[in-house]
Structure formats: structure tokens, C-alpha cells
Amino acid sequence: MPELSFKGKEFVFNHHLAVPHRPLIPDASKSVGDARLDGNLVLHGDNLHALKSLLPMYAGKVDCIFIDPPYNTGNEGWCYNDNVNSPMMQQWLSENPVGIEDGLRHDKWCAMMWPRLRLLHELLGEAGSIWITLDDNEVHHARMMLDEIFGEDNFIANIVWQHSVQGKGYTNTFSVHHNHILVYGKSDFSFDGLERTEEDNVNYSNPDNDPKGSWRSGDVKNSLFRPNLRYELISPSGKAIQPPPNGWRWSRETMQKKIDAGEVIFVENETRILRKIYLSEQDKRAPETLWFADQVGSSRDATSILKMIFGGDSPFPTPKPVELLSRILALSTSPNSIILDSFAGSGTTAHAVLAANARDGGERRFILVECEEYADSLTAERVRRVIGGYSFKGTQREELLKKSLTFTDLKKADKLLHDIAGIENLETHRFSKIEKKVKDGELLVEGVTSVTERVEGLGGGFTYCTLGEAVDLERMLTGENLPGFDQLGALLFHMATSEALDPAAIIEREDGCGYLGESSAFHVWLIYKPDLGFLKSRDSALTLTKARELAASKPAGKRHLVFAPARFVSQKVLDEELVPVEFAPLPWALYRIERS
Template identity: 60%
Template sequence: MTELSFKGKEFVYNHHLSVPFRPLVPDETKGIGPVALDGNLIIHGDNLHALKALLPLYAGKVDCIFIDPPYNTGNEGWCYNDNVNAPMIREWLASNPIGIEDGLRHDKWCAMMWPRLRLLHELLSETGSFWMTLDDNEIHRARAMLDAIFGEQNFVACCIWHKNYSPKPSAQFFSEDHDYLLVYAKNKDVWRPNLLERTGDMNARYENPDNDPRGPWKPGDLSARNYYSEGTYPITCPSGRVIPGPPGGNYWRIKEEKFWEMDKDKRIWWGEDGNNVPSIKRFLSEVKPGRVPQTLWEYSEVGHTQDAKKELLSILDFSSSNDVFVTPKPVTLLSRVLELATSKNAIVLDSFAGSGTTAHAVLKANAKDDGNRRFILVEMEDYADRLTAERVRRVIKGYAYTGTQREELLNQQLTFTDLKKADKLLDQIASIENLEGHRFDKIEKKVKDGVLTVEGVKTVQERAEGLGGSFTYCTLGDPVELDKLLSGETLPPYAGLGAALFHMATNHALDPAAVREDDFYLGATEGQHVWLIYKPDLDWLKSPEAALTLARAKAFAAADPDKRHLVFAPARFVSQKMLAEQNIPVEFVPLPFALYRIDRS
């Protein structure tokens, strides 16, 4: 595999390992509902540190990751500010923010993204998927990085999102009307996207001209293009017409024996007069319950940038479009990602949260199918509260709204066959008007770029209904520095320290429900239990009460004699040799050096 090289790679390659754990500090006044670190989260802070803070609770548990990072166009003014202790990296900081004239801006973007992608990969579950939007500035470098981190065998697709409905008149060469959406799986052997709902026009193309008892069907082509096909035989139609095989005749997709078996089962259509080139009857009752997603995403289906900004303005009611986030993504785009990538109980992470579109889409998906998806948003900019979280608050509670709400009732790519059957299409539209007209002020029908859309339009002048839900707003606390633990310089809460130690010892996320602080119990993984003898009290930590004793070791082991027990403690009054001699499956791990003594492999 070709390796991507960029300046600074050797300094950031394992930088994510040296980032300290920092506890999540809830701010009850800025969230909705009770504080719950295992519920919806909005985290204000550097996303590199926030991702590290999430590892103890969410490593290997996130089902869908969507990020919309800086595209590195040279016009965003983003800063590379990771605290990497390398002279070259430190020198870069003096040239921030990064602009179009910065000759190292691509290297800096890679240096910024690499450790974040490493942590995101660690948070993703084995059955999870990763989605990232980009444009032409960094798409090729992103592919190389993701191939290295996820494995090129786990690349799934590069989707094209047609984001503009009209060309940009200011374009110098070409109007750039699309963005990319890269899709990777943690493990492509076990991950598959969900099927999309079949549209009404797909089913409408199935008919039953011969009254087949198996129901409606549509013809499928049997002809093949070349001699690599299965069939090189002549066919005699029921009318007596002979369709020759090669040379000079047709190649067929299936072998001759299979062809006549299907004909006997009345799965071959010869036309009403029995004289047509044969085709396979594909029955509606036998097709998949949905449709396979395609890599071309049209704005007519997933929205475009202009409507995304209008939607955000209507929710937040800013006085001017200049006050609002510059490049929000449409909710319909995120809804499509969630439709493909999540189940009703999925955990969805967005570490470049921006205007909060991902949370909006999650809440909307839950309202639609009564799901229990959870979102985790991370935003480092100062608008995390006034914009990102405020949007989520209003979407949950409802908000004053004056404008037009639209609901798509039909979206159909027109074909020549549709035009030949215009009466049937008009009847379908009339049926929609009759069934849905009472819900809207008017029904709009239009054809644009060969696509017929029918929309219900309703004027709302009072209040958009809230979608319901809750979330906890957090900031990042001081780093958990175990070397300073016994000096009293840092005394993190039991849960914060325990989560960090549990993850470092087991490479698994801690289950908060399993923690029994009074018993010093953290939790279990396959084959071992983990204990932490600790209280955030310096005098207590230096007392005999904080030590692992023989009696304590026996009590811990008695809880499950068949498994190994790992015990973190500031001191011990029993040797490892004595524990081994008495067949007590307990291993002592000293604080504060635990992080350096655990072999995570």
C-alpha cells in the first residue's frame, strides 16, 4: 500500500497516546433534562482532548461517526494548535491561522487530522461505519490516511453530493457543485448499509399483463454483450421465429438448460404475440424490501447548502445571515446518513459539530420511528453554547417560526416509458392530491432536470413543534495526571479516575452501571475483574485504609474465584508471591505508576 508522507507525521503518529485523559464536567444549566453521561452529549472543548475523554466510556461502542472537518480551502482561518512537543510543530503555531498562501497548509491539515482519526477509529464499534465530507482540497490525502488507519480493505464508497441547485456565476473555471462523502467500515466483513425505502415509482413499473398468479412483474434483459456470457445457443420463439446464437446472433446471460427451466416455470416473457426477444420476468414479490443506496446523491433527495442556511436562520432567528454558521449541512443529508448507517438504538458521534445538524437529524429520526438513538457532539469554538447547543435546545422544545414547511410526497426520475404512460402518472399525482391535500395549504408539482417532484406546502406562523429529547452539556476538566495523585496536586473523582484506568488496563469502555464505589469495584471484561481502592482524599490515600491487604485480596477473589482480579491501589500490605502461593488470582497494580505498568496488548 502506498504510504502518505507529510511533514510532522513522525511527531503526530502516536500523539493520541500522549494526550491526557480529562473528565467530562457537566453544566446542568445548559442542558435539558437530568445529567447523564450515557445519554445525549454536547461537549465544548478541543475535540482531540474530548475524544480522549470519551474513550473510557465509549471505546468500541459508537455505531456511526459523521464528521465535517475544515476543508482546508485556505479561506477558513482554522488553527493547528495541538500541544505536540516537537520544534517544527511549535514553529508552525507562529504562522496560524492557516491561509491560502501557507505552503505547509496541507501538511498541517494532515497533522491535525491524524491523531483525531486514530481516536475516532478506536471509538468506533466493530459493526460501525465512518462518514466524512470533504471537497477536492484534501480528499486524496484523506483517502490515504483513512486507508492507513482503517485498512484499505475497509473502504466502502466515495459518494458525490450534488450540493448546489444552480451554478456559481463567480466561478473562474468550473462551478464546483459537489462535495464528497467518504465511507469506511470498521470491519467491512460484518458491516452493511441499510436498504433505502423503495419509492412509489419503482413499484409502479411492475405490471401483470399475463395475469401471472405470482403478481406484478417487470421484464429483465436476457441478452449479454460478449462471448464471456453463459449462453451461445439459438432460441426458437413460440411464434416459430428463430433467434440465432453466435456468430452473428445473440449471447445470453444464462445457460440453455436454465433458460428452458425458467420458461417451463413461466418466468420468460415472449411478448403478447410470442415473437419478442425473450426477457426474464422479475416479480415484485421477490425483490428486496428496499433499494441499494447509490453513490450519487442529488440535492433533490438530500438537500443543498442554500436551504441548510435558511433552515438554520429560521431556527435560531438571527438578525442577519452574517451572524450564523457559514457552511451548515442540510438535515436531510444527515438523515440519509442515519438511514443508511444506524438502527433505532445507535450511538452517533460528530466531533466537528458546527451548527449541530447531526443532533437535529438524530432527534428527527427518533421522532419518526420512535427510536432511541443517542448523539455525541463535540465543538471547540466559542459558539458551542450560543449556536450548537441552542439549536438543539430549540429543536427539542420547539421554537417560534414563520415561514413555509414543505414535505416531499413524490420524487421520480422521468423516463421515456413514463411519458408514454402519462395518463397513469397523472392519475398517481391526482391520487396524492386527494389523499394528502387536506394536510397542506397547497400541493406543488414541478419538473426540473428530468425529476418530477410533488410537495405539500404549508404556511406556519406560530410555532414549530419540538421533537422532544434531552442532552447534557459538558466541558473538559483538568487532566487526570496519576503522577501527581499522591502529592495531592490532582484528585479526580472516583468515576473519572476509574474510567481512565479501566480503559487503559482492558482497552474496553467502562460501564457506569457496573461501578460500585463503596466496594471499590469498577467492572469486568472477559476473563478478569477490575478494582480500584481510591477516594479523592489525600489523607485517606496515605492511610493504611487505602492499601491492598490479604483480607481484601481474598474478598475480591471470592466474588468470582474463576477469574483474574486486577486491583489498583496506592499501596499493598501483601506480596504478589504470597498471593500466588495461596492461589489467590489477584494482581496488584500500583498508583501512581499504573498507566506505565499495564501491558495493554
């Protein structure tokens, strides 16, 4: 398989392994509802570190990932900030932000995305999917990276989304109306399709009074070359019909059964063969790879929603519409799914998740990660307002036409005025008034509506988190940085088992000997208190008595893995006494795993 080569790839190829674990620190004052790490989350921090910190609890558990990373247009002002141990990469840090004149901006973008995609792959469940919005600047590079990380066989679709109803002259030739949405699965992704509408059923009829009801015609040819399905077919009149180049859709036996049942018919003097696709068997419809703005919203629609939620001007330049995320959720999630967005921006993903739950009573959970300072004032604040409701009073504006005026436009003023009049005729009924103005050489036509209303909240809650200090061996040894029992336990459980911890299974005992949970191979325990005095005491050691107690506390059948600072019993004695316990020392075990 061809591989993407970019400058710095050798340094970031396994960089995600070297990223330290940083505990999630809940901030109850910025949360809605009880602060909990197994519910909805809004994380403020570098998304590479945040993804690493999510692994202990969410590895292999996320059902849908949606990300809207920098498109790398050269005008976004994004910065390469991964502290990779390489002189070249360190130089990149001093050359921020990444601009249009940067000859390495595509390499930097790939170097930034690679470790994040590696961690997202680990977080995604086997039946999960990832959806990435991009434009033409990096979509081809992203496709090749995803082929390497997720596997080219797991490519599902490249959806073309009409993000702009009125094109913007990005080039001298074409007015660009679309973005891309790359979709990949993990390994077992599938979906049921979209709910059918009346429009989907207009092509079905029953001209031959088929007892199975209305139907439409379909093809009996195979789209892929299948030599084993190339056989001569005999029509009802006995005519021999040669196979199509790629073969038939079914085996000879299945084809004959469908002919006998009237599900495959011969028309036009048996020169054409059709299969019947029955309306009664169509519960859903297959999604297309062309998504139009009138179906899933446009950037302009998304901006209008933000203006309503916050009042005044939009606080975010490129929001995504809720309708777009709603369609993605409809295709990729169930009512109990976990949805992750590690480039959260204006928080559209959380809005769509809350709206989906309000519609069907589901319990979908969202995890948002945003590194910018507006994580609280914009990302989380939008979620707060959507949850609790918000008042909107003022003027709502919708851009109907925006055009830089040229001398040619002035010479064709009649045509321009005709176009404006056409907009007024079509759109007047939707607005209180249509405003037209020219400012700084730019014509702007807007629909203006005076609105006074309260939008009811969708309900729900979330926990606002930041990232704590990295778990560091040297500082653990000196007692400078001792993480909490649950944070260290989640990290150790994941590293020892490659499985995600269930926070509800944790039992933290007063004596410092706590239960972390059950993996496919072990019951996992941790003897630990975030207190240096305890860690140096005899109480923190694994003894034969304690080992017997732990083994007896759970049903037989699995061994017990016990993390502890010390032990007063050898593995040989444990084995001779038939106590199914294995000892893993702290902090050496943490050091070994983190550095391996």
C-alpha cells in the same frame, strides 16, 4: 498499497497515543435534563482531547460517525493547534491561521486530521461507519488517509451531494454544485437500504403473468472476473451460448435451477438472457451515490432552518441540512445507535438524531464535540431549542438568485430581467413577496415570507460538558489533581482491557473499594478515593482478606484485576491460596500505561 506522504506525518503518526486523558466535567446549568455521561452529550473542547476522553466509555461502541471538518479552502481561518513535540510543528503554531498563501496548508490539514481519524477509528464499532463531507480541496488526501487507517477494503462509497442549487463560480470554467461524502466501514458494516417509494416501483410489470407478480429485468453477467463461472450455457432450444468475459452471475447448478423456475428467461431469439427481479422481494432500495438537493436538502435549505430557529440572520456560515443527516442515519443506524460528530458546528447532527427518535420512538444517542466558543451559544443552544420548541415570528428569507453583475450583464439586461421574471413566475406562490435588489455590485433575488408560529419541541435531553485538567502522574503523587472515582475508573478499565466501560456497572463503595465492571477476561476493581490522606493510609491497600472478599462477590470463572495504591499480600500468596486476584499498583500502573 500506496501511502500518503505529508510533511509532519512522522510526528503525528502515533500522536494520539500521547494525548493525555482529560475527564469530562458535566455542567448541569447548561444541560437539559439530568446530567449523565452515558446519554446525549455536547462537549466543548479541543476535539482531539475530547475523543481521547471518550475512549474509556465509548471505545468500539459508536455506530455512526459524521464529521464536517474544515474543507481547507484557504479562506476559513482554521488553526493548526496540536501541541506535537517537534520544532517544525511548534513553528506551525506560530503561523496560524492557515491561509490560502500557506504553501504547507495541505500538509497541516493532513497532520491535523490524522490523529483524529486514528481515535475515531478506535471509537467506531465493528459494524459502524464513518461519513465525511469535503470538497475538492482535500477529498483526495482524505481518501488516502482513510485507506491507511480504516483499510482500503473498507471503502464503501464516495457520494456526490448537490449542496448548491445555484452554482458558485469557484473557477472560470465550471460552476461547482457538489460536495463529496466519503463513506468507510470498520469491518462488518452493512445496511438494509432506503424505504421504497411509488417512483421506485414504476419499472415493474408482469407482461407474462408470472405467478410471483410484477418484475423488472436484470443482468445475468458478472461485474468482476470470475473464471470459475465461465461455462457454456445450453438454451431451452439446445443452442450453445458462450459465457460473457467475466463469467455468469451464478454457478452452473444455480443458473439451471433459475432457468427451470422461470426466473431466468431467454429473449430475442435466445440472443439475450435476463433475470427477473421481483417487486415482492424488494423491501428496500439501494442508495445511489448521487444525492440531489431536492432529496436531502441544500446549504440554502440548512441556512433557512437556522434562521427560523434563531431568528434574523444565520449564525453559522455553512450549516448542513437536517435532511442530509436524516438520510445518513437511515442508512447507518438503528433505533438504539450511538452517533458521534466531532466537528459539530451548528448542531445539525443532534437535530437529525432527535427528529429520528421522534419519528420512530427510537433511543438513538448523539455525542457532539465543538471546540469554538459558540459551543454553548450556538451548538448547544440549537439543541435546547429543538428539544423544547421555539417561537418564530418575523420575516423568513430564502435566496433565489445571487449574482455579481458585470458590464456584460448590463448589455444583456433583457435576458437578466427575463430570468428574474421566470423566477417570480415559478416561486411567487411560495412566498408573501419576491424582493429584488442590487447592493455593492451584486444582484440578490429573495423570497420573503411573514411567519408567526411556534415550532413544537422534539423532546429529549443532553448533558453539556467541558474537559477537565489532564490526568497527570506528578500531580497525582502530590495530590494536586485527583480525578473522581468514575473518571479514573473509566480510564483504567479501558487501558487495562481495551474495552469500553459501562457506567451503569460501576459500584462505588464507602470504603473506597469499588467495582468498575466486567470485561471479556476480568472483573475489574479500584481501591481509590480522591483524597491524598486515604491513598496514603492502610485502608487503600489490597489485603488477603479483601482479595478473598472481592473474589467471592462475583461468580467464578474469571480472574479479578484490582487497581490499588498499595498491597499487603504478594501475588505468590494469592496464587498459593487459589484466590483469582491480580494486583495493579497506582499510580505507577497509570504511569506505565500512559507512557507505553
